[in-house]
Amino acid sequence: MKIVFLSSTGQLGGAENVLLDALASLREARPAWTLHLIVASEGPLVGRALSLGVGAEVLAFPPALARLGDAGAGGNAGHTVSRAQLARRLSSSLPSVAGYIRALSRVLSRLGPEVVHTNGFKMHALGAWARPRGASVVWHVHDYVSSRPLAARLLSASARRCDLVIANSESVASDVRAVTGGRLEVRTIANAVNLERFAPEGEMLDLDALAGLPSPEPDTVRVGLVATLARWKGHDTFLRALALLPRDSRVRGYVTGDALYQTEGSQYGLEELRRLAAELGVSGRVGFTGYVADAAAAMRSLDVVVHASTAPEPFGLVIAEAMACGRALIASEAGGALELFSTGENALGHAPGDAEGLASRIAQLARDAPLRAALGRAGRATAVRRFDRARLASELIPVYEELRKADFGLRIAEHELTEDDAAPYH
Ligand code: GLC
Numbered sequence: 001m002k003i004v005f006l007s008s009t010g011q012l013g014g015a016e017n018v019l020l021d022a023l024a025s026l027r028e029a030r031p032a033w034t035l036h037l038i039v040a041s042e043g044p045l046v047g048r049a050l051s052l053g054v055g056a057e058v059l060a061f062p063p064a065l066a067r068l069g070d071a072g073a074g075g076n077a078g079h080t081v082s083r084a085q086l087a088r089r090l091s092s093s094l095p096s097v098a099g100y101i102r103a104l105s106r107v108l109s110r111l112g113p114e115v116v117h118t119n120g121f122k123m124h125a126l127g128a129w130a131r132p133r134g135a136s137v138v139w140h141v142h143d144y145v146s147s148r149p150l151a152a153r154l155l156s157a158s159a160r161r162c163d164l165v166i167a168n169s170e171s172v173a174s175d176v177r178a179v180t181g182g183r184l185e186v187r188t189i190a191n192a193v194n195l196e197r198f199a200p201e202g203e204m205l206d207l208d209a210l211a212g213l214p215s216p217e218p219d220t221v222r223v224g225l226v227a228t229l230a231r232w233k234g235h236d237t238f239l240r241a242l243a244l245l246p247r248d249s250r251v252r253g254y255v256t257g258d259a260l261y262q263t264e265g266s267q268y269g270l271e272e273l274r275r276l277a278a279e280l281g282v283s284g285r286v287g288f289t290g291y292v293a294d295a296a297a298a299m300r301s302l303d304v305v306v307h308a309s310t311a312p313e314p315f316g317l318v319i320a321e322a323m324a325c326g327r328a329l330i331a332s333e334a335g336g337a338l339e340l341f342s343t344g345e346n347a348l349g350h351a352p353g354d355a356e357g358l359a360s361r362i363a364q365l366a367r368d369a370p371l372r373a374a375l376g377r378a379g380r381a382t383a384v385r386r387f388d389r390a391r392l393a394s395e396l397i398p399v400y401e402e403l404r405k406a407d408f409g410l411r412i413a414e415h416e417l418t419e420d421d422a423a424p425y426h
Helices: 014-029 044-051 063-067 083-111 121-129 149-161 170-179 207-211 235-244 270-279 295-300 317-324 355-367 369-386 390-414 419-425
Strands: 002-007 034-039 055-058 115-119 136-141 164-167 186-188 221-226 251-256 286-290 304-306 328-332 348-350
Touching (some): 002 014, 002 083, 014 034, 014 044, 014 115, 014 317, 014 390, 044 055, 083 149, 115 121, 121 136, 121 149, 149 170, 164 170, 164 390, 207 251, 207 286, 221 235, 221 355, 235 270, 235 355, 270 286, 295 317, 304 355, 317 328, 317 369, 328 369, 348 355
Parallel strands (some): 002 034, 034 055, 115 136, 164 186, 221 251, 221 304, 251 286, 304 328, 328 348
């Protein structure tokens, strides 16, 4: 079997980490399969794929195509881009879109995959249009489509060129079905993590030094939001919650992460967050560590991991990762995230955007070390049961094999096969 994976970005966000885990899991389960990755921008993804023994190359988006995106349009974002602005951006990038599809189809024809597996909205559409003869296309959808007008239109228009959709949660699966009018087969494969890397024991970081803060009092409880700086990840809710904590609480907050994607208008800048912290009077109680490559070590250095997305979270990889690290977790209760934890059992929940609710959960956990430990243990047990990345290969392999057979059957029915056509199936 030969599979080519397409990624819209070379940076490592949640979707790219899941892609790497899927590649690692497939490599292990099917060492003889040929796996190849094409990435649309420079970044750590290519090197990480190469180190897994996966062929990888960059086929860079031209700048107009790289900037194009509607992550800022309504839905999950605080900053809104109007439909007219989107339409203008789309039409000005059309020549580069056409050029990119031509370049991508040349590379795909050279590689001759049986399955093209796409990550990211742009690659779903581009991969579908550049699809080589005889290949099946699988869209691996990690985000809600309905909240992104441009993505929704592009996916609807390309739906008949896609054979199957994998969604990261039931919640995203329902959304894709709604947007594509039930025309596409959608299966849910929940994300998974590397349980050896995301483990309760292991390397830890000096978060205070990273944030340029003096060491806190010895019994300080460290509470941190680990996320990209996308506006809907709830940094403002987290900072407001810290400001609402009683003055005498021994809590220090940490914001770990930095702006990641090239899409315009959808992210905070660290300076903006520092200003907000100053306005709220919590500058001395919160540290900004910037991007940390080892998210597991960052989580292990915290007593409480906070997930604070203000819009429904499609999956929420950080939730699975924090559970796997055996850390107490407070998560925002909406969207696919609701499929991952049960409040009171293996995490505590709060309503999206509810700073007071979040503050009271933080205060509760700061007071109660045994509760933190119990939630951490239950979280690890849940992760071992549900989020082991070996499951990714065992759920993906049947999908790829089915697609190869389905396509083969269809082609026999529709055409007379030539020797060349049949070659990849032997
Ligand atoms: C996207 C989603 C996030 C999910 C990740 C991996 O980043 O927004 O919820 O955890 O993909 O599927």
